[in-house]
Amino acid sequence: MKSISLNAHAKINLSLDVIRKRQDGYHDVRMIMQSIDLHDEVVVETRDTGIEVECDKPWVPGGKDNIAYKAANLMMERYKIESGVGIKIYKRIPVAAGLAGGSADAAAVIKGMNELFSLNLNEAELMNIGKQVGADVPFCIKGGTMLSEGIGEKLTKIPSFQGVDIVLVKPKVGVSTAWVYNNLKLDKISSRPDTDLLIKAISEKDIGCLAQNMGNVLETVTIEKYEVINDIKNELLRLGALGSMMSGSGPSVFGIFENGKKACLAYESLKDGEWECFMTQTI
Ligand code: ATP
Structure with missing residues (x-):
């Protein structure tokens, strides 16, 4: 069994503007996203079959209702991974808090599975998968300081605002x-x-x-x-x-x-x- 542990960092918004409501019901936004040091720990490991997601906090859903499951499932299907994957989330980021905790976990799963199964996907490919899991996931894959537009998936790097x-x-x-x-x-x-x-x-x-x-x-x-x-x-x-x-x-x-x-x-x-x-x- 192989296993890998990743830090899944929360984000804050240094600004958040909503430009318009789109016909598909989503909103176009213009916001500055900033990663912070506060993080969950996500352990991703190989299993014989299936996808198992567990969290150490009882108020966070396990199994299929966890966004990490959706990310793992997409990776399994897209890259025809035949063995299974186990995911354990050690939650420190407050939930439903505006800190993108779930998106951060999903991003960690995508990055972790890329390494664990030696998929050799580049960052753009990882972000493309992330976009299908949630609007904030591409940012969580990249991290740092970014201008985020569209529904949150169009990212432009701005100078680092590290260490504040x-x-x-x-x-x-x-x-x-x-x-x-x-x-x-x-x-x-x-x-x-x-x-x-x-x-x-x-x-x-x-x-x-x-x-x-x-x-x-x-x-x-x-x-x-x-x-x-x-x-x-x-x-x-x-x-x-x-x-x-x-x-x-x-x-x-x-x-x-x-x-x-x-x-x-x-x-x-x-x-x-x-x-x-x-x-x-x-x-
Ligand atoms: P965002 O700002 O992206 O909406 P948030 O920080 O406000 O995120 P989350 O902490 O991601 O919200 O949680 C939103 C909902 O998703 C919660 O009600 C929770 O039950 C569910 N959820 C599913 N998977 C997770 C996960 N891995 N971590 C946290 N919440 C999760």
Whole structure:
């Protein structure tokens, strides 16, 4: 039996704009995606037959309902893999949190199976498979700092925003991405992020400019239902964050800090609250 272990990294959005609703029901977006150090561990191993998916957290579905299964199944069919595969997920990324935890696991399975079965697929081929599993999976395969357009699958590399200190807070509610998009009223959006300005700030390593101009149009929907998100944003600012924002469709909120010491002080003050709290960095 051969086995391989991979880190499946979460993402945050440094900006999120929704451009239009398409005829197929999806939305065209323009967003800056950023990988962070917070990760699940995904172990992929050969088995005699079938696909088995297990997670160490009981609230995450195992078997066919796990997105990792869908990724493995697609790889088995596409590349006519005759033996089986076992997948074990050690979950650390909060679930239904706007951090693309499921997509990160699926990306790790695609990369892991490529190595385990010596398929020798290049990154473009892996991303193409990923696209069929979910809109955020290609980004999770690539990682880093990217402008993401289309339904999330059109990726353009922007300069790295690595090593920035982040405090991440996940209130005790789960949010369905589909629910947020279904309740988004595009004609009611009054303020949109200036994505080009943010890309410039990232290129110039101007953390202050980035932090003060970040914007996520989905906040309107999620914050209307969960006021706690606004409370956390304000709390992060009070504790010294240069800027704070909801990630993806929420409910996770992150604060960007000037340095690790300031992030650590904020983390210490938030870590025992009614939420999950992490100190992490952009990678
Ligand atoms: P996104 O921002 O891409 O929508 P998210 O972080 O908001 O992702 P996930 O953590 O990926 O959401 O979970 C969304 C749903 O998918 C959950 O309700 C969960 O039950 C289901 N799910 C299936 N497989 C996984 C997995 N491997 N990890 C987490 N959730 C999973």
